Amino acid sequence: MKISCMKGKLMQGISNVSKAVSTKTTHPILSCIFIEAENGNIKLTANDMEIGIESYVEGTVIEEGKVAIEAKLLSDIVRKLPDSEIHMETNEDFKTTIKCEKSLFTIAGKSGEDFSSLPVVEKSKYITISQFTLREIINQTIFSISDSEYNNVMTGELFEVSNNRLRVVAIDGHRIAIRNVELKDESQDVKVIVPGKALSYISKIVNGGVDDDVNIYFADNNILFEFDRTKVVSRLVEGEFFRIDNMLNVDYQIKFTINKREFLDCLDRSSLLIKESDKKPIKLTIEDNMLYLKIDSLIGSMNEEIEIHKEGSNIIIGFNPKFLMDAIRAIDDDDITIYMNNTKSPCVIKDEEENYIYLILPMGIGSR
Template identity: 55%
Template sequence: MKLVCKKSDLITGINIVMKAVSSKTTMSILECILIDATEGEIKFTANDMELGIETKVEGEIIEAGSIAIDAKIFSEIVRKLPDNDVVIEVNDETKANITCENSKFNILVKSADDFSYLPEIEKKDKITLSQFALKELIRQTIFTVNDADKNKILTGELFEVMGNRLKVVALDKFRIAIRNMELKEDYGNFKVLVPGKSLNEISKILNGGVDDEVNIYFTSNHILFEFDETKVVSRLIECSNYFDTDKMISNDYKTKITINKKEMANCIDRATLLIKEGDKKPVFLTIKDTEMELSINTFIGSMDESIPIVREGSDMMISFNPKFLIDILRVLDSEEVNIYFTNPKAPCFIRDDENSYIYVVLPVVQ
């Protein structure tokens, strides 16, 4: 095998597939990138058996072939090379020569036959979104996912397709994040639970273009994302016992406030200055007339601040973990937000009039 590629193109390809290189494994082949130039184009692939990524790389194929090369070593070598054409040449299946200007590396490689290729995905159940829409869906829900939770269901996000509607749900033990959006056509009905780790990595690869599409294919065991020159395949989490979040959401409320999102976020941010790491002191929201007073009292000191609101219903005093509120406020794009309260021991709901987003947060009960 012999290839000639620009350094910048190699780095682009490496950056994409590195997100699927295993960092904790006893199988050295999972620490490799597959370089495949057997079908008239150059493709880089990495696969940690949970997440697999394949992307095309610009370059010239002088001699076809394929190898598996240690991802970390390959990445570090390419980054340190001069900004010029890079020649990758393999004369046997054990060593590769990487040359750029006067620099030449000779490193051990593995046979491509040992590499775990991406699974073939049946392209049956499918939806199409803009890259911008998918990136936003992930950004506005991923913060509730806990990759380390022992309950596997809480480590993923539910993608539920209902005709021409897509519903994305993520939750932990204290809050729920839901995003709803209309699709361009009727795609039928199906749902899958996608690992949050996979969505996090996909979000980093997406360019976020409004006019750039991503095709998403669903099977019983895998989900496939195709966009630009890249394919991302992820294993799915069993979702037959997923929570019925519709039953957790109520339209009843005793108090509704409309508040400036930025003012509220900044106020909570200031309050957290008095919280030491590991301290679980809540912020208190006192809603009365046309103001909401936010206060906190910790071992360091106390703080209170009033914010103007538009209120419907009765007065209310309720407390929350400040992080849970600020996480939500930071991902919303609207200037103002509506917050609904039932009583001091019940969750609050943050949602817009169109129900394009719904966030549920449990209070801290004193």
């Protein structure tokens, strides 16, 4: 194999696929990037057997061939080379030279015979959304998945397409995060669970804006994200997702609007007094047009008050401040509206169009 390409392009390709390189593995091949030079194309692939990523790199193929190289070493070398043209060449023993200006590295490569290429994903069912939107909906829901080993379904997010709308749902037993997106094109109905790990990787490598699209293809066992010159394939999570619709069709007794920034800063401060293991609730007293916050812990106490605009009755209710913060942080609006019923049922934070919906279960605050 003999190829040449600009350092920047190669580095971009390497960082794209690196997310699917396995770092803790007894199979050395899983920690490699597989480089294929064929038909004038340079293709990089990494595959940790759960997620596979391939990315084409702009460059010149001088001699076709293949080689697998330890990903970290390749990435470190290319990163430190000058911003210039890189020449890579592999001999019959897969010894590989990487040359750039006056710098010449010689490292060992592997044939890659045992490298698993990406599975072929059937391209019949698909949707198209912007890279910006995909990144947003992932970042605005991913914190609500669970890393529970007992309930696999909670480790992924529901991707549901119906009536030309994509609904993304994450649920961890204490809270639900939902994002709804109108689709531009007509689409077939779909209901799959995508592993959180794959979504988290994708959110880091789709760097495009509102005008750059990503195609998402849904097959029986796999999902394929295709954008720019990159493909990400992930297996799907098996199992049936929770039915959540009857939790959403509820009338609320209490509704109030609050400044997002003020509420978030205040919750952030309250978290200073709680150790993760404490599970101390923050107590919200909603009275007329004022929200009083109070936290009492072994470390100390905090009291604050924030003006709100309220409709409905008064309530005293407790929450895990982290759960409120995660949801509120994900919202772009200056003011947010929160709905409640009683001290036992979840509060709901949503906008009028229901582009986002966050349900959070309250915590008992005893008689304090």
